Each structure stands twice: as structure tokens, then as C-alpha cells.
Amino acid sequence: MDEARQAILSNLQLDTAVRAIFLFSPEGYLVSKAGYTEELDTEAIGALVSGEFAAAESLARLIGNQLTFTSNYHEGPEYSMYVHGVKGKGMLVMIFGTDSNLGIVRYYTGKTVDTLESMLSTGILPPPDAFADPVSFEQHMNESINTLFDSAFNEEDYE
Structure with missing residues (x-):
């Protein structure tokens, strides 16, 4: 199943000419x-x-949506990011430069998400218990995020 999943992402990368694609x-x-x-x-x-998708789920409920938001888009001066949920079983992340067309990225990402969602019953995404202990993962991610924030907001810059 890894080969099928990899082929799907590789084809998406070819169709959209994005820099990087991740399936989380x-x-x-x-x-x-x-x-x-x-x-x-x-x-x-x-x-x-x-974390962003978890926050978006809460925001969706706060404004009265019965279902969560399905995608997020962040535009940057050099690179942008488009994230689309895969039926609550994953997130497809596209990172692309200014030479890519957002409409094409969104169109082909939508088609790919449809394909991935239709393959969920075949095991295209591993079950959650296939990953490490969630407690140690949470601790590891918290440490990683703290390190990122510490490096982004170096305390010496504010003294």
C-alpha cells in the first residue's frame, strides 16, 4: 500500500509542480x-x-459549523502552503512557490483527496495505533514546538 500511496503523491507533485507534499x-x-x-x-x-487543524475544528464549532473546515491556505512571499484534510484520517500538505498556480494546486489536491478517501478502507493510511505511544509523541512534539518558538523569539533580542 505504501507504493500506491507514494504513486498518488508523486503524480500530484507532477500535476501541480509544487515543491513538497506531505501526508500526515x-x-x-x-x-x-x-x-x-x-x-x-x-x-x-x-x-x-x-495543532492548526485541531484549532480550526474548534473555530468551526464556535461559528456554528456542524462540520469542521476542510482546508487551510497560507500565502507567503516565497512559499505558500495549502493543507487539506483527508476525511479526518489525515492531512495533505502542499508547499509551493510563487511560480505555482493556487487554482491548479487546489483542483488537483481535491482530486487526490477524493482518491485517498476512496482508498481509506484499503489501508492507504495506517491506523492510529500503528504509531508510537501518543503520550511520548505529545511530549516530543511539545519539546519540538518549544524549541522552534525559542529560536524564533530569541530572548536576547528583547533585552
Whole structure:
């Protein structure tokens, strides 16, 4: 099943010409990836996207939505990120530069999410118990996030 999942992400990368694609579990564990991912901090991206989706779920309820938001988009000066949920079983993350077209990214991501969702019963995404102990994962992610914030907001800059 890893090969089928990898082929799906590789085809998506070819269709959209994005820099990197990640498929994460709802908890932020990396399930699969495609594109140029070597210099990206996969653990931090997974943890932050997972937290963001959890926050979006709460926001959706606060404004009266019965269902959660299905996608998030963040536009940056050099790279942007489009994240789409996969039926509560995962998150598909697309990182792309200014040379990519958001409409194309959204269109092909939607088609890919439909394909992944239709394959859920075949085990395209591992079950949650296939990952490490959630308590140690949470502790590890909290430490990683704290390190990220410490480096982003160096206390010496504010003295």
C-alpha cells in the first residue's frame, strides 16, 4: 500500500509542480511524502499542521459549523502552503512557490483527496495505533514546538 500511496503523491507533485507534499496522520505523524522535502523540518511541520487543524475544528464549532473546515491556505512571499484534510484520517500538505498556480494546486489536491478517501478502507493510511505511544509523541512534539518558538523569539533580542 505504501507504493500506491507514494504513486498518488508523486503524480500530484507532477500535476501541480509544487515543491513538497506531505501526508500526515491527524496526530502529525508523517505517513508519506513527495518532492523536495530534505531541507524541511518534517516533524515540526506535522506537529504545527496537526495543532492548526485541531484549532480550526474548534473555530468551526464556535461559528456554528456542524462540520469542521476542510482546508487551510497560507500565502507567503516565497512559499505558500495549502493543507487539506483527508476525511479526518489525515492531512495533505502542499508547499509551493510563487511560480505555482493556487487554482491548479487546489483542483488537483481535491482530486487526490477524493482518491485517498476512496482508498481509506484499503489501508492507504495506517491506523492510529500503528504509531508510537501518543503520550511520548505529545511530549516530543511539545519539546519540538518549544524549541522552534525559542529560536524564533530569541530572548536576547528583547533585552
